[in-house]
Amino acid sequence: MEEKYETLKIQQESPNSGVFNLIINRPSVSNALGLNFFSEFPKVLNPLDQNPTVAVIVLSGSGNHFCGGIDLKSLAAMADDNSGDQGRTSERLRRKIKFLQDAITAIERCRKPVIAAIHGACLGLGINIVTACDIRYCTKDAIFSVKEVDLAITADLGTLQRLPGIVGFGKAMELSLTGRRFSGDEAKELGLVFGFSVRGRN
Structure with a gap:
């Protein structure tokens, strides 16, 4: 648990507590996540899953x-391929996307309960993460958006697979195709969150 990570940090709630806080830790860029997050996240989550002291x-x-x-x-780096071979380029991109998807799916594979404590913006990749x-829970002033449509990409790291099962197919499609922002109050009405917290963790 002492290992240092670029995008994440772990804090035990108290010395004898079974509650462990896993914190996305890039506050200088609003916790926008690069490719290193997708390598680190399963490496952090899996030991927590295996640790008997973690409840x-x-x-x-x-x-x-x-x-x-x-x-x-990170998106630009993924798209940067000058090989000129469309077939090989597409296959490399497919493998990269599967790698990203697998990192988020690590949440579902975890046998310990994972609770999302959301505050501020939860955009794009953030929705992919919390739906897993x-x-x-969120703060009342939280803002959500399935942002990928604004970047002309697909929310295929989990949102399109998981969000319909949470809020219903029609509403998931409306949120995904418009990319509109919605509030913590609406997120609760939709069933995306179960209630409000005073503040997310620091």
């Missing part, structure tokens, strides 16, 4: 926001 994992964001989405530099959690 529950609370996933939150440091700073003012839960997650500002994917780091646009077992329980979700």
Whole structure:
């Protein structure tokens, strides 16, 4: 548990507590996440799952926001391929996307309950992450958006697979195709979150 990570940190609630806080830790960029997050996240989550002292994992964001989405530099890096071979380029992109999807699915594979504590912005990749959690709470001033449509990409890291089962197919499609922002109050009405918290973790 002492290992240092670039995008995450772990805090035990108290010395004898079974509650462990897993905190997205890039506050200087609103917790926008680059490719290194997808490597680190399963490496952090899996040991917590295996640790018998861990009873529950609370996933939150440091700073003012839960997650500002994917780091646009990472998207550019994924798309940067000058091989000229369309077939091989498509296959490499497919493998990269599967790698990203697998990192988020690590939440579902975790046998310990994972609770999302959301505050501030929860955009794009943030929605992918929280829809994989077992329980979700947010602050009243939280803002959500399935942002990918604004970037002309697909929310295929889990949102389109999981969100319909949470809020219903029609509402999930409306949110995904418009990319509109919605509030913590609406998130509760939709059933995306179960209630309100005073503040996400720092």
